[in-house]
Amino acid sequence: MTSPNPVAKKPLxxxxxxxxxxxxxxxxxxxxxxxVVICAVLLAVSGKEPFKAFQVMFxxxxxxxxxxxxxNRATVYYIAGAAAAFGFRMNLFNIGVDGxxxxxxxxxxxxxxxxxxxxxxxxxxxxxxxxxxxxxxxxIAGLLKVYRGVSEVISTIMLNxxxxxxxxxxxxxxxxxxxxxxxxxxxxxxxxSESSHFFSIETAGGTLWGFIVIxxxxxxxxxxxxxxxxxxxxxxxxxxxxxxxxxSGVNVKRMVITSMVVSGAIAGLIGxxxxxxxxxxxxxxxxxxxxxxxxSVALLGRNSPIGIAxxxxxxxxxxxxxxxxxxxxxxxxxxxxxxxxxxxxCVVVAYELVRRYGLKRQQQKVGAELAAQAAAAxxxxxxx
Amino acid sequence: MTEHQxxxxxxxxxxxxxAPSVPPSLLQRNDAPCDHQEIAITASEPAPxxxxxxxxxxxxxPAVELRGITKRFPGVVANHDIDITVAPGTVHALMGENGAGxxxxxxxxxxxQKPDEGTIAINGEQVEFNTPGDxxxxxxxxxxxxxxxxxxxTVWENVVLGGEKLHGIGAKAKAKIREISDQYGLGVRPDAMxxxxxxxxxxxxxxxxxxxxxxxxxxxxxxxxxxxxxEVDALFANLRELxxxxxxxxxxxxxxxxxxxxxxxxxxxxxxTTVGDADPRTVTARQLAELMVGAELPSPESRESTVTxxxxxxxxxxxxxxxxxxxxxxxxxxxxxxxxxxxxxxxIAGVEGNGQAELVEAIMGMLPLDGGAVTLDGKDLxxxxxxxxxxxxxxxxxxxxxxxGLLLEAPLWENRILGHVTERPNSKGMLLxxxxxxxxxxxxxxxxxxxxxxxDVTAASLSGGNQQKLIIGREMSHRPKLLIASHPTRGVxxxxxxxxxxxxxxxxxxxxxxxxxxxxLDELIGxxxxxxxxxxxxxVADADPATVTAExxxxxxxGAASGHIESDPEAVAEAQAFVAEITEAGLPTDDTQxxx
Numbered sequence: 008m009t010s011p012n013p014v015a016k017k018p019l020x021x022x023x024x025x026x027x028x029x030x031x032x033x034x035x036x037x038x039x040x041x042x043v044v045i046c047a048v049l050l051a052v053s054g055k056e057p058f059k060a061f062q063v064m065f066x067x068x069x070x071x072x073x074x075x076x077x078x079n080r081a082t083v084y085y086i087a088g089a090a091a092a093f094g095f096r097m098n099l100f101n102i103g104v105d106g107x108x109x110x111x112x113x114x115x116x117x118x119x120x121x122x123x124x125x126x127x128x129x130x131x132x133x134x135x136x137x138x139x140x141x142x143x144x145x146x147i148a149g150l151l152k153v154y155r156g157v158s159e160v161i162s163t164i165m166l167n168x169x170x171x172x173x174x175x176x177x178x179x180x181x182x183x184x185x186x187x188x189x190x191x192x193x194x195x196x197x198x199x200s201e202s203s204h205f206f207s208i209e210t211a212g213g214t215l216w217g218f219i220v221i222x223x224x225x226x227x228x229x230x231x232x233x234x235x236x237x238x239x240x241x242x243x244x245x246x247x248x249x250x251x252x253x254x255s256g257v258n259v260k261r262m263v264i265t266s267m268v269v270s271g272a273i274a275g276l277i278g279x280x281x282x283x284x285x286x287x288x289x290x291x292x293x294x295x296x297x298x299x300x301x302x303s304v305a306l307l308g309r310n311s312p313i314g315i316a317x318x319x320x321x322x323x324x325x326x327x328x329x330x331x332x333x334x335x336x337x338x339x340x341x342x343x344x345x346x347x348x349x350x351x352x353c354v355v356v357a358y359e360l361v362r363r364y365g366l367k368r369q370q371q372k373v374g375a376e377l378a379a380q381a382a383a384a385x386x387x388x389x390x391x
Numbered sequence: 392m393t394e395h396q397x398x399x400x401x402x403x404x405x406x407x408x409x410a411p412s413v414p415p416s417l418l419q420r421n422d423a424p425c426d427h428q429e430i431a432i433t434a435s436e437p438a439p440x441x442x443x444x445x446x447x448x449x450x451x452x453p454a455v456e457l458r459g460i461t462k463r464f465p466g467v468v469a470n471h472d473i474d475i476t477v478a479p480g481t482v483h484a485l486m487g488e489n490g491a492g493x494x495x496x497x498x499x500x501x502x503x504q505k506p507d508e509g510t511i512a513i514n515g516e517q518v519e520f521n522t523p524g525d526x527x528x529x530x531x532x533x534x535x536x537x538x539x540x541x542x543x544x545t546v547w548e549n550v551v552l553g554g555e556k557l558h559g560i561g562a563k564a565k566a567k568i569r570e571i572s573d574q575y576g577l578g579v580r581p582d583a584m585x586x587x588x589x590x591x592x593x594x595x596x597x598x599x600x601x602x603x604x605x606x607x608x609x610x611x612x613x614x615x616x617x618x619x620x621x622e623v624d625a626l627f628a629n630l631r632e633l634x635x636x637x638x639x640x641x642x643x644x645x646x647x648x649x650x651x652x653x654x655x656x657x658x659x660x661x662x663x664t665t666v667g668d669a670d671p672r673t674v675t676a677r678q679l680a681e682l683m684v685g686a687e688l689p690s691p692e693s694r695e696s697t698v699t700x701x702x703x704x705x706x707x708x709x710x711x712x713x714x715x716x717x718x719x720x721x722x723x724x725x726x727x728x729x730x731x732x733x734x735x736x737x738x739i740a741g742v743e744g745n746g747q748a749e750l751v752e753a754i755m756g757m758l759p760l761d762g763g764a765v766t767l768d769g770k771d772l773x774x775x776x777x778x779x780x781x782x783x784x785x786x787x788x789x790x791x792x793x794x795x796g797l798l799l800e801a802p803l804w805e806n807r808i809l810g811h812v813t814e815r816p817n818s819k820g821m822l823l824x825x826x827x828x829x830x831x832x833x834x835x836x837x838x839x840x841x842x843x844x845x846x847d848v849t850a851a852s853l854s855g856g857n858q859q860k861l862i863i864g865r866e867m868s869h870r871p872k873l874l875i876a877s878h879p880t881r882g883v884x885x886x887x888x889x890x891x892x893x894x895x896x897x898x899x900x901x902x903x904x905x906x907x908x909x910x911x912l913d914e915l916i917g918x919x920x921x922x923x924x925x926x927x928x929x930x931v932a933d934a935d936p937a938t939v940t941a942e943x944x945x946x947x948x949x950g951a952a953s954g955h956i957e958s959d960p961e962a963v964a965e966a967q968a969f970v971a972e973i974t975e976a977g978l979p980t981d982d983t984q985x986x987x
Contacts, residue, residue, distance in 0.1 A: 237812050248794070258776055373844055373852040
């Protein structure tokens with residue numbers, strides 16, 4: 008009776024959509040611009056010419072070797088971001104991505120050095136090993152949260168430290184590292200077998216890692232699971248309101264454990280591009296802090312698979328081009344870390360502001376829309 | 392306004408409504424003789440109203456005079472050109488349905504918000520309030536609906552808190568508290584711990600707190616919402632005492648009988664503006680209701696019993712005990728047994744916090760049981776998960792729809808999936824079916840008259856009533872066998888309330904078993920086939936709604952009566968007549984604003 012006629016409905020629905028996109032983009036764009044400004048001020052204050060620095064970075068980013076490096080690094084960041092984002096979607100703060108990834112990579116490296124199957128079997132074996140280890144490690148935090156009420160933030164941070172110790176325990180000669188025969192001082196696993204090497208693509212700018220395909224696959228599965236499956240709906244519902252999800256029949260305990268395990272499993276894969284495409288062993292080549300970069304990437308990408316892709320590219324670009332700063336003009340490379348940090352802080356604030364604004368705006372719009380309808384209806388009544 | 396109220400039903404009702412079914416004398420709760428059609432409703436004008444509620448009204452300077460108050464929020468006008476004159480030493484009721492703008496107006500008077508236009512005069516003097524502190528300095532005090540007391544402090548400490556400069560914090564302050572308490576007959580013990588006090592006592596502490604700060608004008612925001620009838624009477628006695636001592640009381644409510652029994656003057660607000668003033672001695676509940684709603688009111692259907700002999704829900708010896716912080720076991724539900732047959736509405740009466748919420752959660756499988764069994768339609772559900780119970784045919788209208796019924800920031804069509812994600816049309820196998828869900832959401836919006844510009848807006852942007860209609864539509868869409876309706880009309884506007892009642896009755900006619908939990912006794916008596924009273928986790932009494940009054944139910948709710956309650960038939964007849972008038976008015980009786 009009072010429901011709007013279909014003609015009036017369409018443009019409104021569209022308007023909501025374009026607005027949603029505009030609002031969604033506003034926050035990250037503003038955050039990035041703000042952090043550029045802050046960094047420019049910082050550089051200027053320290054007596055350096057800021058625009059030259061940005062020029063250096065931009066030039067390198069547009070060169071093909073820079074681009075290939077950016078893509079390779081973005082692959083790693085994307086997986087890290089996806090791992091963190093999966094937990095975030097359910098309001099689970101998996102700070103333990105770092106530990107999960109190190110253990111996953113270590114076990115994959117060990118299995119890769121001991122087993123030599125045909126590539127079609129070997130690569131899946133390594134992937135499954137890494138995911139299994141990462142997932143199992145993360146499940147400890149999930150179980151603690153469900154059965155003992157331990158905040159996953161605390162337990163995953165602790166587990167990071169424990170993971171480092173476990174790595175130290177296992178990575179000794181005679182256990183995961185070969186008994187003797189290494190010429191270097193550093194302790195590391197034996198190189199993985201030839202069949203464990205992931206394919207890569209040779210380009211004009213260097214070697215592009217084939218693992219980017221896996222990253223894309225993770226994104227696609229992530230998106231599909233979240234938006235098109237019952238499990239994904241339960242997960243999003245729990246993330247939005249745990250109480251409503253419980254009342255709707257979601258088994259929240261099981262969801263906590265499941266999503267923690269999935270998050271850890273994705274995290275297990277973070278080290279594999281490096282392992283299977285570049286260095287082929289586990290040792291001092293492990294980059295620390297990848298888990299935390301993943302958290303930043305997920306925050307900037309708003310926990311959506313597409314958003315994470317963009318933020319992973321941005322972070323990778325900043326890192327890669329940042330290496331050029333000391334080489335081409337005596338700029339401190341650390342300015343990149345400042346930029347990444349300010350982006351994350353700005354974006355967290357901006358998202359919350361935009362979210363509140365959007366919600367309020369929609370409420371007002373709906374109110375206005377309904378008032379207009381009521382007025383129109385009243386007019387009709389008078390006329391009739 | 393009237394357009395949505397179901398054209399098909401209206402025709403039949405109109406005829407009935409025209410016939411006066413209640414002798415007018417019954418409606419006059421005040422002592423004043425009933426002048427025939429002499430209704431003291433005056434259109435509101437800028438001039439002080441001549442409503443003779445108080446002898447001094449015409450002569451003395453008004454205690455509060457609001458003129459042309461307008462307050463706009465972005466996109467909404469909350470108050471528009473409001474005029475209210477409150478005579479000193481009177482109880483002035485401010486009435487209006489949920490969302491009419493009462494709260495905004497009081498916030499303006501209390502300095503929490505500034506009006507965009509209009510003037511405020513206190514005791515004839517024009518004032519401007521920037522903060523509540525300014526209002527307090529002018530002798531205005533407000534008792535909020537939700538008490539603001541520290542549980543682990545004594546009454547005396549609570550009263551002194553924030554007002555240390557007035558009478559110190561020692562013996563002098565305590566003496567002052569005793570003095571105020573005696574002066575107004577509040578019966579407050581300064582040394583009692585607030586956590587040990589009941590709701591009514593806490594309210595008196597709040598009132599005392601305000602008086603301690605020197606308030607001469609008291610704003611009470613829905614003070615009776617949390618009280619049982621006996622406590623309401625006690626509160627009204629306190630208000631009369633205050634009035635006698637020269638305090639002016641502004642009493643916000645939408646409960647007709649309360650306003651009629653305590654107020655000296657009434658102002659009615661509708662859609663943000665004053666629509667009239669009424670004299671409680673001559674106005675009838677019906678007239679007042681129509682003034683509030685501004686339209687013809689829906690009336691209850693004539694009721695025939697649809698109760699069958701088939702048992703649908705069987706709850707047997709339910710027990711839940713929780714250990715509290717000190718490790719002492721607290722029994723939340725004790726030996727609860729009940730059964731609901733097909734086509735039966737079982738109402739649970741009780742003061743909030745006596746185990747109603749836990750009972751619902753136990754039946755829904757959200758709380759682990761320490762003992763007992765739940766059987767639905769012959770199927771044992773004890774120990775099953777909430778989802779299995781929903782799939783077995785339990786529909787759930789939660790008490791707190793924001794917390795348990797909706798994903799506020801998700802679009803309507805996703806909210807339609809919530810709770811029924813495993814069922815068609817929401818999913819096929821393990822995959823969601825967004826197209827099916829969207830189509831069905833459109834159907835619900837149409838059938839249940841959910842007023843929204845589309846199904847892609849977030850649930851948060853709908854009003855409380857429309858959110859509730861969406862929930863009911865969703866729950867009814869899966870052919871439930873049992874419907875649990877927990878405070879279904881709380882925080883819902885009048886029009887939607889009538890629709891919701893009708894939807895619950897329709898569910899009953901379709902043969903559902905309905906478990907109705909409500910704080911509104913009139914709603915319980917009006918809808919239920921059987922009423923059980925819950926008190927401290929036990930079902931202590933039962934009653935037939937046809938032979939019980941709200942008063943006697945209220946007695947049982949305080950634990951003072953048990954077993955089968957039956958009221959004096961004369962009292963029942965009188966109450967029914969009065970209730971008929973009120974339910975006919977379709978008035979909400981509990982005000983929890985949807986937005987809060």
